[in-house]
Amino acid sequence: ETGVTQTPRHLVMGMTNKKSLKCEQHLGHNAMYWYKQSAKKPLELMFVYNFKEQTENNSVPSRFSPECPNSSHLFLHLHTLQPEDSALYLCASSQVVGTSSYNEQFFGPGTRLTVL
Amino acid sequence: QKEVEQNSGPLSVPEGAIASLNCTYSDRGSQSFFWYRQYSGKSPELIMFIYSNGDKEDGRFTAQLNKASQYVSLLIRDSQPSDSATYLCAVNIRAGGTSYGKLTFGQGTILTVHP
Numbered sequence: 001e002t003g004v005t006q007t008p009r010h011l012v013m014g015m016t017n018k019k020s021l022k023c024e025q026h027l028g029h030n031a032m033y034w035y036k037q038s039a040k041k042p043l044e045l046m047f048v049y050n051f052k053e054q055t056e057n058n059s060v061p062s063r064f065s066p067e068c069p070n071s072s073h074l075f076l077h078l079h080t081l082q083p084e085d086s087a088l089y090l091c092a093s094s095q096v097v098g099t100s101s102y103n104e105q106f107f108g109p110g111t112r113l114t115v116l
Numbered sequence: 117q118k119e120v121e122q123n124s125g126p127l128s129v130p131e132g133a134i135a136s137l138n139c140t141y142s143d144r145g146s147q148s149f150f151w152y153r154q155y156s157g158k159s160p161e162l163i164m165f166i167y168s169n170g171d172k173e174d175g176r177f178t179a180q181l182n183k184a185s186q187y188v189s190l191l192i193r194d195s196q197p198s199d200s201a202t203y204l205c206a207v208n209i210r211a212g213g214t215s216y217g218k219l220t221f222g223q224g225t226i227l228t229v230h231p
Contacts, residue, residue: 042120043160043204043221056218090159103148103208105219107159 002026004108006091012114015081021111023074023091032074033105034066035090043090049074050096081115088112119143120207122222129229135192137225139205142186149181149188150219152204160204164190195229202226 004025013019034046048056049068065077092105119142129135148167152160166172166179178191205222
């Protein structure tokens with residue numbers, strides 16, 4: 001595997017289900033991100049993990065719960081979602097050096113989530 | 117005012133022409149700027165980044181940055197139908213004293229290159 005991978009690629013779930021999205025990066029990076037992309041809206045940053053520690057939670061509802069067990073893996077746990085949460089969920093990774101803002105991020109293929 | 121603003125388009129150019137995509141940003145202290153290409157149904161792909169004022173060229177792509185005007189652009193020379201996609205501008209916006217790891221995206225410009 002190369003780059004950033006995400007599973008599953010497509011997910012349909014009911015509002016009462018619990019599911020998890022998985023992301024793995026094979027680039028040796030130390031930071032990972034979750035983004036949400038809805039139709040007609042800009043990419044929205046949800047969470048940032050830097051050196052496995054969460055450094056950003058962009059006012060995301062608690063029904064989304066991230067987990068980063070190591071610098072290569074990132075999960076997004078989903079429970080009691082709403083239909084408006086249907087979107088493309090993208091994972092990205094980058095190499096952050098100190099507090100440098102020079103930060104090329106590379107995206108995985110995304111998980112297309114539909115909440116019924 | 118949006119933090120990162122792009123014309124949503126669509127921008128339509130004939131094959132072989134120059135496509136010009138524009139982006140403005142609100143944070144004067146921003147230091148790094150990125151252009152991503154996103155094909156329909158796919159994830160964003162990084163195509164250019166620029167950190168210093170002026171032009172940066174890579175093949176048919178040229179990124180231009182003017183920090184005084186808070187403006188970054190992407191030129192695509194000899195446009196091809198395969199360049200038809202949504203182009204996303206992303207800026208490293210400072211927030212809470214640190215900006216590392218935080219990109220803010222524009223809404224994207226849809227480019228169509230017609231034969």
